[in-house]
Amino acid sequence: MSKKAAPDPSRRSETARRAILTAALDLVGEVGYAKLSIEGIAAAAGVGKQTIYRWWPSKGALLFDAFLTLAGEGDDGQSAALPDTGDLAADLKLVLRATVEELNDPRYDQPMRALHTEIVHDPALAADYAKRLDEPMRELKKERLRSARDAGQLAADVDLDVAVDLLFGPVLNRWLQRTGPLTAEYADQVVDTALRGLRPREP
Amino acid sequence: MSKKAAPDPSRRSETARRAILTAALDLVGEVGYAKLSIEGIAAAAGVGKQTIYRWWPSKGALLFDAFLTLAGEGDDGQSAALPDTGDLAADLKLVLRATVEELNDPRYDQPMRALHTEIVHDPALAADYAKRLDEPMRELKKERLRSARDAGQLAADVDLDVAVDLLFGPVLNRWLQRTGPLTAEYADQVVDTALRGLRPREP
Known part of the structure; x- marks a missing residue:
C-alpha cells in the first residue's frame, strides 16, 4: 500500500470520456450543431483534440454516443x-x-x-x-x-x-x-x- | 416598333430567378447542404451574390423556394x-x-x-x-x-x-x-x- 497510488489509467480515461460527452451535449445546446466543433468540445472538456479523435471518427459519432449516455442516464442505464x-x-x-x-x-x-x-x-x-x-x-x-x-x-x-x-x-x-x-x-x-x-x- | 427593343427587366429577372433556383437544386445534389454556398450558387447561375441576397435571406429560404419550384413542375404548377x-x-x-x-x-x-x-x-x-x-x-x-x-x-x-x-x-x-x-x-x-x-x- 503505497501512500501515493498511481492514478488508475482506465478510470482516468473514463473520466475524460464522460467529460467529453457532457461537454458535447452542453455545447450543442448552446451553439447548435452547425457551430459545434471538436476544438470547442476539447476546450470545454479540458482534453486535447487528439484524445477526441482517437475515440470518435466525427462529431456526429461523438454526439451519438453523448446522446446514448443521456438516454441511458434517464432510465438508470437499463x-x-x-x-x-x-x-x-x-x-x-x-x-x-x-x-x-x-x-x-x-x-x-x-x-x-x-x-x-x-x-x-x-x-x-x-x-x-x-x-x-x-x-x-x-x-x-x-x-x-x-x-x-x-x-x-x-x-x-x-x-x-x-x-x-x-x-x-x-x-x-x-x-x-x-x-x-x-x-x-x-x-x-x-x-x-x-x-x-x-x-x-x-x- | 424599334429594331432593338430594350430587354424586358421583369422577364430578365425571372430568367435570373429560375437560373438561381435550378443552380441551387443541382448544387445541393452534388455537394450536399453543408457545403452549399451562396457564392457557389451565384457562380453556377451566372449572377452576382448580391442578386441572391436581394431576393433570399438565407440559403435555407432559397432552397425552400427551389424545392417548391421542383414540386410545382412535377404537377404542372397545380x-x-x-x-x-x-x-x-x-x-x-x-x-x-x-x-x-x-x-x-x-x-x-x-x-x-x-x-x-x-x-x-x-x-x-x-x-x-x-x-x-x-x-x-x-x-x-x-x-x-x-x-x-x-x-x-x-x-x-x-x-x-x-x-x-x-x-x-x-x-x-x-x-x-x-x-x-x-x-x-x-x-x-x-x-x-x-x-x-x-x-x-x-x-
Whole structure:
C-alpha cells in the first residue's frame, strides 16, 4: 500500500470520456450543431483534440454516443420494458406522453435535433442509429404489442413493425417538422385513433 | 416598333430567378447542404451574390423556394387534388406509392433531405414550410378523407388531422431515418393497417 497510488489509467480515461460527452451535449445546446466543433468540445472538456479523435471518427459519432449516455442516464442505464398493466391504450399513452415531455425539454430537444440532422445526411450514422437505438427500442415496443395480441387485444395478423410506425411515428414527425403543437392530448389522440382504427366496425 | 427593343427587366429577372433556383437544386445534389454556398450558387447561375441576397435571406429560404419550384413542375404548377375513385384504399395506395417513388429518386432525395434538415433547426423556416407546403397538401389529403367519411367509409368521429398523420407520416419517417426499406409494399401495408385499424372488429 503505497501512500501515493498511481492514478488508475482506465478510470482516468473514463473520466475524460464522460467529460467529453457532457461537454458535447452542453455545447450543442448552446451553439447548435452547425457551430459545434471538436476544438470547442476539447476546450470545454479540458482534453486535447487528439484524445477526441482517437475515440470518435466525427462529431456526429461523438454526439451519438453523448446522446446514448443521456438516454441511458434517464432510465438508470437499463433499456426498460414498456409498462404492461393489461390496458394497452393506457400503457401506450403513458409512454407517448413521456416522450412528448422529453421532446419538449430543452435539455433533450437540441441534441436530438442535431442527431436527427446527422442521421438524415449520413447513411453510416443512420445504420448505427438503427442498430444501436431504433432496433432495441422497437423490440421493446413490439414485445408490448405481442403481449396485447396474445391477449386478443390486437388483430392476429397485424404487422407489428407497421403498428409501431403508426403508434410512435406521428409524435416524432410533429416534433421534427413543427407542424403542430406537441401535447399530451395529441399523444392520446394518436393512440386512440391508431388502436380504434380508421374504419367503422363491421356490422 | 424599334429594331432593338430594350430587354424586358421583369422577364430578365425571372430568367435570373429560375437560373438561381435550378443552380441551387443541382448544387445541393452534388455537394450536399453543408457545403452549399451562396457564392457557389451565384457562380453556377451566372449572377452576382448580391442578386441572391436581394431576393433570399438565407440559403435555407432559397432552397425552400427551389424545392417548391421542383414540386410545382412535377404537377404542372397545380396543387392537384387526391384521386377519388370511391375506393379509398386504392386511392391512398396510389398516392403513397408515388411518394415512395419520388423519395427514392436521387433528384428529389438530396434537396428534400437538405430542406428537412433546415426545418428541424430553423423555426422560422419550419413555420414557412408548414404554411406554404404542409398545410395546402394536408388540406387536399383531408378533403379526400372527408369525402370517404361522407360515404360512410370512415368512422364519423375520426380526427382527420390525426388520420393524415397516421397515413402519411410513416413513409416520411422511414425515408428520413432510413430505418427500413422504402418500398411500394410498405406503402400498401401502412394504408391497409391504418385503414383496418389495429383492433379486431367488434363482435
